[in-house]
Amino acid sequence: MTQVTFLTPREHPLSTTTSPTPPSPAGGPADGGKTRRSPASIALWVGVAVVGAVCWSVLALSRGESVSALWILFAALSSYLIAYRFYSRFIATKVLKLDNTRATPAERLENGNDYEVTDRRVLFGHHFAAIAGAGPLVGPVLAAQMGYLPGTIWIIVGVILAGAVQDMVVLFFSMRRDGKSLGQMVREEIGVVGGIAALIAVFAIMIIILAVLSLVVVNALAESPWGVFSIGLTIPIALFMGFYLRFFRPGRVLETTAIGVVLLLLAIIGGGYVESWGLAEALTLDKETLTLMLVGYGFVASILPVWMLLTPRDYLSTFMKVGVIVLLAVGMLLARPVLSNEAVTSFATDGDGPVFAGKLFPFVFITIACGALSGFHALISSGTTPKMVAKEGQVRMIGYGGMLMESFVAISALIAACVIDQGLYFAMNSPAGLTGGTAESASQFVGTLGFSITPEDLTKAAAGVEEELISRTGGAPTLAFGISQIFDEAFGGGLAAFWYHFAIMFEALFILTAVDAGTRVGRFMLQDTIGNVWPKFGDTSWKPAAWISSALVVACWGYMLYVGVTDPLGGINQLFPLFGIANQLLAAIALTVCVTLFLKHGWLRYVWVPAIPLGFDLVVTMTASWQKVFSDNPAIGYFAQADRYRTAREAGEVLAPAADADQMGTVITNSTTNGVLQATFAVLTIIIVANAAVIWVRAVRAGSLPTTEVPKVESTLVAPSDFFATAEEKAAVAAWEAERKESVGSGR
Amino acid sequence: MRRALAGIRWYLREWSGEGRWDAYLADCERVGMVPMTRREYERHRDHLREHSTQGRCC
Numbered sequence: 001m002t003q004v005t006f007l008t009p010r011e012h013p014l015s016t017t018t019s020p021t022p023p024s025p026a027g028g029p030a031d032g033g034k035t036r037r038s039p040a041s042i043a044l045w046v047g048v049a050v051v052g053a054v055c056w057s058v059l060a061l062s063r064g065e066s067v068s069a070l071w072i073l074f075a076a077l078s079s080y081l082i083a084y085r086f087y088s089r090f091i092a093t094k095v096l097k098l099d100n101t102r103a104t105p106a107e108r109l110e111n112g113n114d115y116e117v118t119d120r121r122v123l124f125g126h127h128f129a130a131i132a133g134a135g136p137l138v139g140p141v142l143a144a145q146m147g148y149l150p151g152t153i154w155i156i157v158g159v160i161l162a163g164a165v166q167d168m169v170v171l172f173f174s175m176r177r178d179g180k181s182l183g184q185m186v187r188e189e190i191g192v193v194g195g196i197a198a199l200i201a202v203f204a205i206m207i208i209i210l211a212v213l214s215l216v217v218v219n220a221l222a223e224s225p226w227g228v229f230s231i232g233l234t235i236p237i238a239l240f241m242g243f244y245l246r247f248f249r250p251g252r253v254l255e256t257t258a259i260g261v262v263l264l265l266l267a268i269i270g271g272g273y274v275e276s277w278g279l280a281e282a283l284t285l286d287k288e289t290l291t292l293m294l295v296g297y298g299f300v301a302s303i304l305p306v307w308m309l310l311t312p313r314d315y316l317s318t319f320m321k322v323g324v325i326v327l328l329a330v331g332m333l334l335a336r337p338v339l340s341n342e343a344v345t346s347f348a349t350d351g352d353g354p355v356f357a358g359k360l361f362p363f364v365f366i367t368i369a370c371g372a373l374s375g376f377h378a379l380i381s382s383g384t385t386p387k388m389v390a391k392e393g394q395v396r397m398i399g400y401g402g403m404l405m406e407s408f409v410a411i412s413a414l415i416a417a418c419v420i421d422q423g424l425y426f427a428m429n430s431p432a433g434l435t436g437g438t439a440e441s442a443s444q445f446v447g448t449l450g451f452s453i454t455p456e457d458l459t460k461a462a463a464g465v466e467e468e469l470i471s472r473t474g475g476a477p478t479l480a481f482g483i484s485q486i487f488d489e490a491f492g493g494g495l496a497a498f499w500y501h502f503a504i505m506f507e508a509l510f511i512l513t514a515v516d517a518g519t520r521v522g523r524f525m526l527q528d529t530i531g532n533v534w535p536k537f538g539d540t541s542w543k544p545a546a547w548i549s550s551a552l553v554v555a556c557w558g559y560m561l562y563v564g565v566t567d568p569l570g571g572i573n574q575l576f577p578l579f580g581i582a583n584q585l586l587a588a589i590a591l592t593v594c595v596t597l598f599l600k601h602g603w604l605r606y607v608w609v610p611a612i613p614l615g616f617d618l619v620v621t622m623t624a625s626w627q628k629v630f631s632d633n634p635a636i637g638y639f640a641q642a643d644r645y646r647t648a649r650e651a652g653e654v655l656a657p658a659a660d661a662d663q664m665g666t667v668i669t670n671s672t673t674n675g676v677l678q679a680t681f682a683v684l685t686i687i688i689v690a691n692a693a694v695i696w697v698r699a700v701r702a703g704s705l706p707t708t709e710v711p712k713v714e715s716t717l718v719a720p721s722d723f724f725a726t727a728e729e730k731a732a733v734a735a736w737e738a739e740r741k742e743s744v745g746s747g748r
Numbered sequence: 749m750r751r752a753l754a755g756i757r758w759y760l761r762e763w764s765g766e767g768r769w770d771a772y773l774a775d776c777e778r779v780g781m782v783p784m785t786r787r788e789y790e791r792h793r794d795h796l797r798e799h800s801t802q803g804r805c806c
Contacts, residue, residue: 113796122762135806209806250790253764307794314804315764369806376805384802514804521803540799583806 052078135370138475140414146348158372159407162613168399174382194691211560212579219474225283226271233267241312295558317510334490354430366580371410375586393721416482423453431570433657465500522553602704625682638675
């Protein structure tokens, strides 16, 4: 490879830190300057509030009648607008006191690489693409078994008071520390014990997340030749894009992505012909085969140069992600679908739902993690994003605004799951051990739940999307079915099968990207950790270390994936709670860091901002962890389940849905593994919170404590704070740019 | 309409990183430096990406 010499950071031509003049007043206030509220503005916000109040009232009062999904959509949108306008502004100006006269790390340390001043709207796009994955699509679909109301309330209230707050505050604190990672902040601000616990917890939680995401893909592609054909082709398409960008048209990302998207659409259309091309049998793969293929693929993908596969597929998946979300919003407005399920089902109160076991509290709150509160976001908010923020005031739109967008995705997914026939919903989402795997037996099983769908209707629905639909657990097929129904209604043309596979492609594509990227992040973490005792291993360009650590990471999530795939009880209903609790425990760790820093800074008055979500999150996750570990109900408690099967095996019995003694053994091993992991995550989190509590007491007694915040350096950069620049900001930016040009011109 | 399309084009180019080449050229000109070739520039960016730990969320 050609060796390229680059300029030092300060000489870098992309540096924007060379302004000779101090910032204009518009660079000061983080909220873009105080504006006098005009009657029109007051009327607008009163209007938004009235729309929200009407929508929430309809949702609260409607029972046993047909309810349009648009009530949910507009309740969400109006709540987001009000929360963004008022609560996030309060946090920005009163609590965090975002200071636009303070230079961000991107401004101070700009090097044209990781530290880089980035346009706020562009960074918003990058941040959203990094935080939004399959989580907000899958969780709400599964939680729909409890009705549309619990999920709707948690997604909207959760994001406003918890998820968006976490993302914004972590982004702020990381930015004030030159973009330190969450693990580093735990170690430096809480202590070594907490730091080690956080390192283990973050790594282990990431493994579970990768395994569950992979399980969603395996479940969506098993016995689906169309899906396997389309998703399989994404690999050569991405490789083609990688080589095209590397050798033929360097840097032409949009042109290459446009070609890639066209090829993707052709791959989806082509999938409809696999049978007539005689490929159906070869591409009909069982779950075990797909698991092995995915593990092999994951390893190869993570050690290939990123330009070859990861980067081009990331372009594809991001464009598909944004495209589908926009299409879904438009589709819902055009189709105006009606909700098919009840506001709150009996599964919410009895806890005996077939999709996952447990009552509304705490399980709806851990099933829907992403979209309401996702700890994984703290890793993004304390990773790349804080190193690219141009002005402190922009933390609000990127951190809080980005999470509101993800919440909107979750609400769309919830609606898509709630508009499909509920008999079909439960036939698709109940494990094969319950449905029996045929239309007749599934119809009978759904009847026992109190819903009705005839075998003929089940067969007809499956024929409509040219797929098997019985026990297609994991959420992705249900969401794809809901999306296909909405798009078919909205856009017509009888293309339900195309839209179904389009949605599957969209989900699988970015799950695979998340798996590759996650494996690489896990590899770096492992190399970094082992590098502390064996420095050579920490060298990320040393191939043996890269390969060994990649193999270890893949082996970890591959094993958990195998556990899910082979579990006779059904993988998703066993592993998804573990995934949700793990993600929420990560949020607890992130919020613990936030509370600690509030107290160390002496902001006791406002500590409730992160403390309320932390308290709620701890109650939810610890209750859920307790139940998953200690419940004597085998449907909920992992160890109770293992005991039940162990006792039966010792008595020579075979318990359904296990078919033989081997499967009994599998249930015992899997349940024990899940239980041990569940308990480990909870204990690690308790260690971190306990370590932090010691600091809290010290900080409250002392009034404040020193932190690792980087001292203030005056900013010389002028940029707007919010999505839309105010007139004052525009004028300030224009004046600043004119001054820069003048200064550069005279300096030549 | 033309302004809106130009805005979308600008956003997509910035978001995908394609616009960085133009900014690099402009900045090289500003500081009187001979720019590297497009291929060299993009390879350097690939190299930086290879060692970045940007994750993708669930």
